[in-house]
Amino acid sequence: MDQADTIIIGAGAAGLITAYELTKAGQKVIVLEARNRIGGRCFTFSGDEFITPVELGAEFIHGELPLTLKLLKEAQIKYEAVSGESFQSKNGEIVKSEFFTENWDAFEKALLEVQEDQSLETFLQQHFHEEKFAGLRKSIQQFAAGYDTADPARVSLFSLRDEWLGGHKEETQFRIPGGYIQLMDYLAKQVQDLGSEVHLEKMVRQVNWQPNSVEVIANQHASFTGKKLVLTVPLGVLTLSGNETGAITFDPDLPKQRKAATEMGFGAIIKILMEFADPFWKKQGLNNMQFLFSEEKIPTWWTQNPQQNNVLTGWLGGKPQDGMQHLSDEELLQEALISPAHIVNADASFIEQKLVAAKVYNWTADPFARGSYSYATLQTASALKILKTPVAQTIYFAGEALFEGEQLGTVEAALVSGLEVAKTIIGA
Ligand SMILES: Cc1cc2nc3c(=O)[nH]c(=O)nc-3n(C[C@H](O)[C@H](O)[C@H](O)COP(=O)(O)OP(=O)(O)OC[C@H]3O[C@@H](n4cnc5c(N)ncnc54)[C@H](O)[C@@H]3O)c2cc1C
Known part of the structure; x- marks a missing residue:
């Protein structure tokens, strides 16, 4: 049996x-990760024929984000601005443009007049x-x-209004040429060099707890004890119950927190990477x-772009449409070849001949993610209040x-949330 000051479930960015912060402050920390790799939804893949x-998983840094950039500099990891132009393909024609749709002006006007928050779906129906x-709605x-990978029936209209019309300045986006994994590796190495532990293939099933004492049971028999627990599993995992893979049972149970998690939005995503000759x-x-x-x-x-390689990335986000989320990877790859073929007025077989490597990743089907990332619903603010309140100064929630x-x-x-929780624990 291993003893820690704090046990952390999940070795993604937040965990x-x-x-890292707790270990720097002198704590002995044990991180338990279900997968055979660190990073969670940061998943840089080197292999196959790429x-x-x-x-x-994560690819962009959406602007000059202070903590991400600070850590990249500390770890001496290079990042670069994304470049190139945006295009739209419509009715067989390709035009240079950002997102554009007919009737946008009417949509914007109505959106600005709304007084009370509601779902996007309700607003469109009204x-x-x-x-x-019909075209505008679609x-x-x-x-x-x-x-946002969001379900229109659940997403908060006000959150979308802030995002679309909030007047935020267009920010430069960045990528990390060697991948986000370098940042995850850096953090894990610091943690281990400073004397804490990261254990892979430790799927947590059960947490027995009382104030200032937790026992965490992973896989069949591995047991770890500590004074505090930080849970960083994705919302899709937090809301599982029973015997589903990844589900965590608490004794005593945490029904209020579980209910709060179900009230928040968690999207769906399939990402397809294809490299061509x-x-x-x-x-x-x-x-x-x-x-x-x-x-x-x-x-x-x-x-x-600006990397000059022949990789194309396809992105299918949001509510499962046309049953796409249930297709096998092979079937999704076939669909993925048809879409760019249509766009350039070619046959799928023409571009398939040029295919050198391909990887389909359905995050909704991934047992330790069960979706993409969170979005705001009408209940998010109240749910956050519950999840951000430590349970008996013993159980803390962190993550994107x-x-x-x-x-x-x-x-x-995820990084900011993890840092905040570490500070709360250090100050407790
Ligand atoms: C396809 C995709 C594209 C994205 N693109 C971007 C982007 O371009 N830019 C950006 O900033 N963000 C992006 N994101 C979001 C970003 O990846 C996440 O917000 C962030 O990585 C979440 O970190 P986290 O630590 O909160 O959760 P996670 O990374 O999910 O970490 C949680 C960890 O908990 C583990 N776990 C789950 N269940 C258990 C269990 N029972 N026992 C033990 N461990 C368990 C998981 O395996 C995982 O490693 C993207 C996400 C996806 C899916």
Whole structure:
């Protein structure tokens, strides 16, 4: 039996930074991770035939995000600005543009007049139910599903209004050429060098606790004890019950916290990485492409610009549509070949011949994620109050979903949330 000051469940960004801060403050920390790798939803993949590491999970730094950039500098990890232009493909035509949709002005006007928060779906049904707005409804729903990976029936309209019309300045986005994994490796190494432990393949099943004392049981028999516990598992895992893989049972139970977690939004995402023998899209006027938005089944695509390689990334976010979330990886790959083929007016077989490597990752089907990342619902504010209150100064929640602010659902959110919890524990 291992004894710790604090036990942390999950070795993603939130778990690792919490461990780093607590260890620096002199604590003995044990991190328990179900997977055989660290990083969680930061998953840099090097393998198959890919010429360069590819990101199956987090990829961008969405602006000058202070904690992420501070840590990258501390770890001496290089990052670079994303470059290139955005395009939209509509009715067989490709035009240079950011997201654009008909009737946007009417939509914006109605959105600004709303007095009370409601779901996006309710708002669209109330103001834009007529047939002539079918295109607008589809585009707006796709937009919420695409970037926020949100269910229109649950997402808070006010959160979208802040995001879309809040007047935030257009921020430069960055990527880490060697992948987010380098930051995760850095944090884990610091933790271990300073005397704490990171254990892989330790799927936590049960937590027995009383004030200032926790016993954590992982896999069948591995047992760890400590004074405090930090839970960083994704919302999709926190809301599991019973015998499902990844589910954690508490004794005494935490029904209020579990209910709060179900009231928050947690999206769905499938990410598809494909590398080709040549960048066939460049011949279609897309030679400086970064993003391309389309009406295809896999609607959003991007390149690695300014890195000059032949990798295309496909992104299918949001509520499961057309049963896509239930397709096998092989079936999804076939769909993924059809979408860019349509966009450039080619046959799927034409681009399939050029395919060198491919990786499909359905995060909703991943037992230790069960989805993408969080989005705001009408109940998020009240749920956060519950989850951010430590349970008997013994059990703490951290992770991207526990962050309050614009960068909800990002790596920065996970890091900030972990840091905050570490400070709370140190100060307790
Ligand atoms: C496809 C995709 C693309 C994304 N793109 C971006 C992006 O471009 N930029 C950005 O900033 N963010 C992005 N994100 C979001 C970002 O990845 C997350 O917000 C962040 O990594 C979450 O970190 P976390 O520590 O909160 O959770 P996680 O990374 O999920 O860590 C939680 C850990 O808990 C472990 N765990 C689960 N159950 C158990 C159990 N029972 N026992 C033990 N361990 C368990 C998990 O395996 C996991 O390692 C993306 C996410 C996805 C899925």
